[in-house]
Amino acid sequence: MAGIKTLGQFIIEKQADFPYAKGELSRLLRDIGIASKIVNREVNKAGLVDILGDFGSTNVQGEDQKKLDVFANTQFIAALTSGGECCIVASEEEDEFVAIDSPVSKNAKYIVCIDPLDGSSNIDCNVAVGTIFSIFRRKSTEGKATLEDVLQKGTEQVAAGYVIYGSSTMLVYTTGKGVNGFTLDPSIGEFCLSHPDMKVPEDGKIYSINEGNYVHFPDGVKKYLKYAQVEDKASNRPYTSRYIGSMVADIHRNLIKGGIYMYPTTAGSPNGKLRLMYECNPMAFIIEQAGGVASDGFRRIMEIEPTALHQRTAVYIGSRKMVEMVESLLAEQQARVA
Numbered sequence: 001m002a003g004i005k006t007l008g009q010f011i012i013e014k015q016a017d018f019p020y021a022k023g024e025l026s027r028l029l030r031d032i033g034i035a036s037k038i039v040n041r042e043v044n045k046a047g048l049v050d051i052l053g054d055f056g057s058t059n060v061q062g063e064d065q066k067k068l069d070v071f072a073n074t075q076f077i078a079a080l081t082s083g084g085e086c087c088i089v090a091s092e093e094e095d096e097f098v099a100i101d102s103p104v105s106k107n108a109k110y111i112v113c114i115d116p117l118d119g120s121s122n123i124d125c126n127v128a129v130g131t132i133f134s135i136f137r138r139k140s141t142e143g144k145a146t147l148e149d150v151l152q153k154g155t156e157q158v159a160a161g162y163v164i165y166g167s168s169t170m171l172v173y174t175t176g177k178g179v180n181g182f183t184l185d186p187s188i189g190e191f192c193l194s195h196p197d198m199k200v201p202e203d204g205k206i207y208s209i210n211e212g213n214y215v216h217f218p219d220g221v222k223k224y225l226k227y228a229q230v231e232d233k234a235s236n237r238p239y240t241s242r243y244i245g246s247m248v249a250d251i252h253r254n255l256i257k258g259g260i261y262m263y264p265t266t267a268g269s270p271n272g273k274l275r276l277m278y279e280c281n282p283m284a285f286i287i288e289q290a291g292g293v294a295s296d297g298f299r300r301i302m303e304i305e306p307t308a309l310h311q312r313t314a315v316y317i318g319s320r321k322m323v324e325m326v327e328s329l330l331a332e333q334q335a336r337v338a
């Protein structure tokens with residue numbers, strides 16, 4: 001196959017963009033690629049191996065852990081431990097952050113916040129799921145890295161990405177110099193560059209939201225849904241509703257076609273459902289690097305000062321014009337009640 005470029009080759013090539021790079025971040029991304037392939041192998045034959053269903057425990061969020069949540073968590077921590085470039089893993093499936101204490105990682109300076117398996121509610125019914133990761137450089141230089149090293153604003157991310165285990169498996173990432181997508185070619189076991197320099201369309205006609213929570217949505221969001229559902233050919237309306245229920249898959253579709261993914265505050269989730277450190281920050285970095293917008297309705301997701309590992313936030317993310325429209329309706333609502 002003429003002209004393929006593997007993830008490994010691309011990473012090394014892009015290292016030149018960072019004059020002081022010593023290859024640590026490249027190796028860290030390599031390790032995430034390795035664990036993704038192992039998870040992909042299990043996802044692809046999930047019905048044939050004992051990986052479907054509940055694991056029988058709950059995580060710190062009070063969610064039932066799926067066997068694949070636990071498997072993926074174990075694989076990413078193992079790959080990041082043996083890779084030697086990671087000093088802390090903060091995972092959705094771990095109550096506290098995991099300090100990586102292996103001989104190879106004593107000088108490690110990177111922190112990985114990870115959602116090992118995103119879209120857990122879709123695992124057992126063969127719908128696309130994913131992995132989401134966010135990478136920071138530790139701030140402290142002496143001794144063991146601490147929670148303070150983990151709780152950095154999204155603007156401090158040095159890299160972020162996701163893997164989608166869908167009809168094909170893709171890894172999409174950014175290091176702050178654009179967004180590139182790689183498709184796994186099972187015949188050579190390599191992620192190959194398939195979507196260079198991804199850009200989210202400025203506007204779109206797809207909205208993704210769990211309308212089952214409609215009655216609990218802020219008025220501004222209800223107004224936006226009314227706006228989206230009105231017949232008006234001139235402005236491409238009504239929009240189309242698409243909701244997979246896996247954040248990675250919904251945002252990946254909207255990144256390619258244009259659209260908005262929304263998970264507002266609801267009665268059940270007064271602070272929103274999605275987690276800042278390993279879902280919203282990494283997705284915000286990718287979407288902003290692709291020319292889109294990521295907001296909690298009132299400010300940039302990446303400007304939120306984190307205070308807790310598993311804190312949640314409302315999220316509105318995707319095509320710029322669509323997110324700005326929702327923000328203006330939420331601001332109007334706020335002005336009315338002020």
Ligand SMILES: O=P(O)(O)OC[C@H]1O[C@](O)(COP(=O)(O)O)[C@@H](O)[C@@H]1O
Nearest residue numbers: 115117118119120121210245246247
């Ligand atoms: O079922 P709901 O409330 O619509 O929530 C779906 C959302 O929750 C999530 O499944 C949360 O992620 P996890 O599966 O990693 O816990 C998102 O992927 C998805 O967008």
Ligand SMILES: [Mg+2]
Nearest residue numbers: 115118119279
């Ligand atoms: Mg998730």
Ligand SMILES: [Mg+2]
Nearest residue numbers: 092115117118
């Ligand atoms: Mg998850």
